[in-house]
Amino acid sequence: MNFKYKFIFFISLIVLSPVCSDNSVYTNYPQIKTLNDTDIFFKQITSDIMLSYKIKSKDKVPISIYRYLPKNGETLFAIASRLNIPYESISTLNRIAAISNFDTKKEIIIPNQPILFIPEFPSEDIEYILKSRILNENNNIVILKPNGLKEKFTYILDGRFNSTERAFFLNTFFRFPIEKGTITSHYGLRVSPLSGNRNFHSGIDIAVPSGTPVFAAGKGEVIANGYNEVYGKYIIIKHPGSYNTLYGHLKESFVILNNQINAGTIIGEVGSTGHSTGPHLHFEVRSGDKVENPLILFNRKQ
Numbered sequence: 001m002n003f004k005y006k007f008i009f010f011i012s013l014i015v016l017s018p019v020c021s022d023n024s025v026y027t028n029y030p031q032i033k034t035l036n037d038t039d040i041f042f043k044q045i046t047s048d049i050m051l052s053y054k055i056k057s058k059d060k061v062p063i064s065i066y067r068y069l070p071k072n073g074e075t076l077f078a079i080a081s082r083l084n085i086p087y088e089s090i091s092t093l094n095r096i097a098a099i100s101n102f103d104t105k106k107e108i109i110i111p112n113q114p115i116l117f118i119p120e121f122p123s124e125d126i127e128y129i130l131k132s133r134i135l136n137e138n139n140n141i142v143i144l145k146p147n148g149l150k151e152k153f154t155y156i157l158d159g160r161f162n163s164t165e166r167a168f169f170l171n172t173f174f175r176f177p178i179e180k181g182t183i184t185s186h187y188g189l190r191v192s193p194l195s196g197n198r199n200f201h202s203g204i205d206i207a208v209p210s211g212t213p214v215f216a217a218g219k220g221e222v223i224a225n226g227y228n229e230v231y232g233k234y235i236i237i238k239h240p241g242s243y244n245t246l247y248g249h250l251k252e253s254f255v256i257l258n259n260q261i262n263a264g265t266i267i268g269e270v271g272s273t274g275h276s277t278g279p280h281l282h283f284e285v286r287s288g289d290k291v292e293n294p295l296i297l298f299n300r301k302q
Contacts, residue, residue, distance in 0.1 A: 029065045029066055029067045029109060030044070030066050030067070031066070031067045031068070031069075032045065032066050032067065032068040032110070034071070035068075035074075035079065035082045035083070041066055042083075044112075045066050045083065045110065045112050046083060046084060048061055048064070048112035048113060049083060049084055049085050049112060049113055049114070050084065052112070052113035052114060052158075053114075060113060060157055061112070061113065063111060063112065063113065063115070063141060063155075064111070064112045065093075065109050065110070065111060065112070065143065066109065066110045066111075066112065067107055067108070067109055067110075068107065068108055068109075068110055069106075069107045069108075070104045070105070070106075070108070073104050074104060075102065075104070076090060076091065076096070076099065076102045079108075079110075083110065085110070085111075085113075085114055086114050086160055088116055088159070088160055088161050088169075089110070089111055089113075089114050089115050089116065089117075090108060090110055090111075091169065092115075092116055092117040092118070092130070092153075093109055093110070093111055093115070093117045093143065093153075094108050094109060095119060095123075095124070095127070095151075097124035097125070097126050097127070097169070098126070098168070098169055098170075099169060099170055107146060109143070109145075109146075113157070114157070114158050114159070114160075115155045115156065115157055115158075115159060116130070116155065116156040116159025116160065116161075117143075117153040117154075117155050118130045118131060118133075118153060118154045118155070118156070119131075119151060119152070119153055120151070120152040120153065120154070122180070123180070125168055125175070125176040125179070125180075126165055126168045126169055128176075128180055128181060128182060129164060129165055129168065129176070129183070130165060131182065132182050132183040132184075139154060139155045139156070139157070140152060140153070140154055140155075141153055141155055163295075164295040174217035174218045174245070174263070175215065175217055175218070175263055175264060176215075176217070177206070177214055177215050177216070177217045177245075177247060177281060177283050178206045178208055178212060178213075178214065178215070178270070178281055179212075179213065179215070180208065180212075181206035181207060181208040181212070181281070182206065182207050182208075183204050183205065183206055184205050184206070184207040184280065185201055185204065185205035186201070186204055186295070187201060187202070187203060187204055187291075187293040187294060187295065188200065188201060188293070189201070202284050202291040203246070203248075203282050203283050203284030203285070203291070203294060204282075204283050204284075204294050204295065205280045205281070205282055205283075206280060206281045206283060207278070207279070207280045208270050208279065208280065208281065209270070209279055210251055210269075210270060210271055210272065210279040211251060211269050211270065211271075212269065212270040212279075212281075213266045213268075213269060213270075214247055214250065214266065214267055214268045214269060214270060214281055215263075215264050215265065215266060215267065216237055216245075216261045216262065216263055216264065216265045216267050217237075217245050217263065217283070218237075218239045218243075218245070218263045219239065219240065219261065219262050219263050220237040220238050220239040220240070220245075220260075220261055221237065221238050221258060221259070221260055221261065222235060222236070222237055222255045222256065222257055222258060222259040222261060222267075223236050223237070223238045223244070223257070223258075224236035224257070225253055225255055225256060225257050227273070227274075228274065229274060229275065230248075230274050230275050231246070231248035231249065231273075231274050231275075231282065232248060232249045232250065232271065232272075232273025232274025232275070232276060233248075233249070233250040233251070233252070233253055233268075233271065233273045233274070234246060234247060234248040234249075234250060234274075235247045235250065235253055235255060235267055235268060237261055237267075242287050242288055243285060243286070243287055244285070244286045244287075245283065245284065245285055245286075246282070246283070246284040246285075246286065247267065247268060247281060247282070247283060248274065248281070248282035248283075248284065249270070249271055249272055249273050249274050249276045249279075249280060249281065249282050250268040250269060250270065250271050250273060250281075251268070251269045251270060251271025251272075251273065251279075252268055252269040252271070253267065253268045254266060254267055254268050254269075255267050255268070
């Protein structure tokens with residue numbers, strides 16, 4: 001084993017080994033002081049990253065972690081570009097939920113290869129969306145964070161955000177209508193949980209406990225606030241442009257017809273009214289007379 005791989009192996013042991021209650025192991029992560037070739041650890045991590053692009057996944061080098069304090073207002077994108085690593089690898093490891101949350105004065109940790117990190121316990125919209133992915137990977141890793149606490153992640157080698165996740169991170173369109181929820185049924189053809197037959201699902205279902213607050217996905221006007229046998233208690237909001245959003249199976253509605261609503265306003269509570277097998281929000285997007293996939297809509301600008 002040459003020196004390079006001995007070094008990588010040693011760092012990997014630091015990452016994966018049990019840690020104590022303080023941050024002593026965290027401080028043993030090599031610290032990159034400057035993003036140029038005069039820094040030995042910058043040379044090491046960029047060498048690892050380049051190597052990871054060239055070799056097969058099964059032969060990936062062990063994961064190692066580095067520390068870096070942004071300088072002179074460096075942005076997340078600038079740092080990622082300088083290291084030639086996807087910005088998602090840095091943002092998900094540091095649990096940065098949106099680009100606007102990146103703190104240019106706070107030390108970050110950086111992996112030595114392109115990886116998408118999904119936390120064991122999500123706390124932000126984008127993390128819940130990541131968690132809802134169908135994962136074939138059984139990769140798990142424990143990372144020590146600056147506060148000295150351990151966090152467990154599932155990781156995807158060479159992982160990147162999909163269009164929906166990227167839209168949430170970049171704040172390009174509507175917000176998620178539930179603060180913490182898992183998508184249990186997607187838009188499109190599916191087997192109906194009620195009839196067992198294959199049919200078309202016109203929105204997405206987000207499972208959360210009954211009574212969970214429902215937020216307006218964007219600014220608009222309440223154009224419907226009623227009840228029918230399919231959607232149960234529901235609300236429809238008209239947004240600037242041609243889009244309407246529908247919120248179905250509600251337990252309670254907190255709005256009235258013609259209310260002007262801001263994005264993020266609590267408009268109701270999750271329930272199980274209408275055709276429903278349990279508490280969840282049915283979220284639907286319409287453009288004119290047509291329904292559209294909400295997860296594609298999130299990637300469009302108003």
